[in-house]
Amino acid sequence: MSKILLLQGNQAVVEGAIAAGVKFFGGYPITPSTEIAEQLAERLPEVGGKFMQMEDEIAGIGAIVGAALTGKKVMTATSGPGFSLKQEFIGMACSSEIPMVIVDVQRVGPSTGQPTSPSQGEIMQARWGTHGDHWLIALTPASVPECFDLTLRAYALSEKYRVPVILLMDEVIGHMREKIELPDTYADIPQAERKQPTVPPEKFLPYSVDESLVPAMPAFGSGYRWHVTGLVHDETGFPKGTPEATLAAQNRLRAKIENNVDDIVQVENYKMEDAEFAVIAFGGAARTAYESVDMARKEGLKVGLVRPITIWPFAEKQVKELAEKVNGILVHELNCGQYVLEVERVVAGKVPVHLYGKYDNEAATPQELLDEIKKAMANK
Amino acid sequence: MKHELRLSGTGGQGLITAGIILAEAALLDGKLAIQSQSYGPEARGGSSKAEVIISDETIHFGKVTCPDTLLVMSQEAANKYTNDLGPNSIVITDSLFVQNVPGFTGKIYALPITHSAKEELGKSLFANIIALGAIVKLTGVVSDASIIEAVLAKVPKGTEEANKKALEIGMSLIK
Known part of the structure; x- marks a missing residue:
């Protein structure tokens, strides 16, 4: 059974997050993304999740890095000024391969700009906002139903490729209300799975890969222990400074995305x-x-x-x-x-x-x- | 049939809520609807508008470009949100706040919306629902049954009767 609702794009993202199995949101509210934080604060406790308003946007994404390591699906949401602040952790999530979804509902910039007015000024920032060569995914919905669908897809891609996914919205879609048909229950919605190790903890190498080039990611507390760093690391997870290790790390992060553009890119x-x-x-x-x-x-x-x-x-x-x-x-x-x-x-x-x-x-x-x-x- | 409506006034008058209710009523009628809004960074005050497009067919562009129906609840809104009116646009003003609609020569329904809210229901905050009653009576853009259902679904518990009365007052303002 399903129900017909009049929802904002931001509300459809919230429902998409709940349907995808998100269990943690860390963030700091900002127009025109505020409804996402506001409504997840209500929805997450209903499904056994946690909502945490942090002291600022940097702490918001820092909190979801940690929550993702415990095996949860995580989200933060923001707009331009907050998106700028989150860039450092987006780079860390690319480097240490931490699945997460960052929603950016674009408003007019630069700086505080025009909080309530639409813009698509963060196209390049979404790609190149954090420093250094890196590879990530950004998706842009054009309707309220698509906000729901692409939120689900963002988690599917983020878990499959262990990469941060940016849901790059704009004020037009975030604040527009239109018809959406949602199932009465999300129980039948397929949940994206995080790849788990096939070896016992004592043989586990956190960044060793098979042909998919995506390493397994056991949850902290599951008995598998590993070191998480933004420094260039080898398959042990510990920093390694050689040219060979640097080249291997960068080439793999690049290839796991570029080899799969047919799976990732939709037009x-x-x-x-x-x-x-x-x-x-x-x-x-x-x-x-x-x-x-x-x-x-x-x-x-x-x-x-x-x-x-x-x-x-x-x-x-x-x-x-x-x-x-x-x-x-x-x-x-x-x-x-x-x-x-x-x-x-x-x-x-x-x-x-x-x-x-x-x-x-x-x-x-x-x-x-x-x-x-x-x-x-x-x-x- | 496509009908474009703009509800304009001052932040705090409940116009965005009214727009949402109207769009929900259209869905109850089995039609499609898009609701959007424009407002400034202020929490209260400042000009505010809500827009609703109701249609039997897919609506791509969600903003009103030539309002079939315009509600104006402040003089500032009358000055700011009326430059795209057509000769056949239906204009409803709150006679307590709006003296004139610059440049518009068509028929204006100047109605005592906020005045009636205060006089008959004791609170100006019912003005938005009274306005909805007048709009629905005048345009028939959604059915009476759907607007009643949509209003009752939206308003706080315990205020259902007063809001139902507000709708009736609004409808009775159109002779």
């Missing part, structure tokens, strides 16, 4: 079958784009929408194929032009790539985007 195509011109948009900006494409079609223009659901890793294969198919691309994003840089890199001059960046506190209207599509099509 939705809307009215692309016969499209001669493509709009690329995601999250809240995609909501404008669907309607602009419908309006263009009514005028006989063969326009379609390509909507990246996985933002990182970049949908390289899909965008390359797109450049073979259409004669022009317009990237629409709620910033001055971030995702477009990757599109340009991959399209590499094959067809013109245009940008309609909107960064004035408000989502573009369908008419505004349609005007930009027509301008871009005229310029080819």
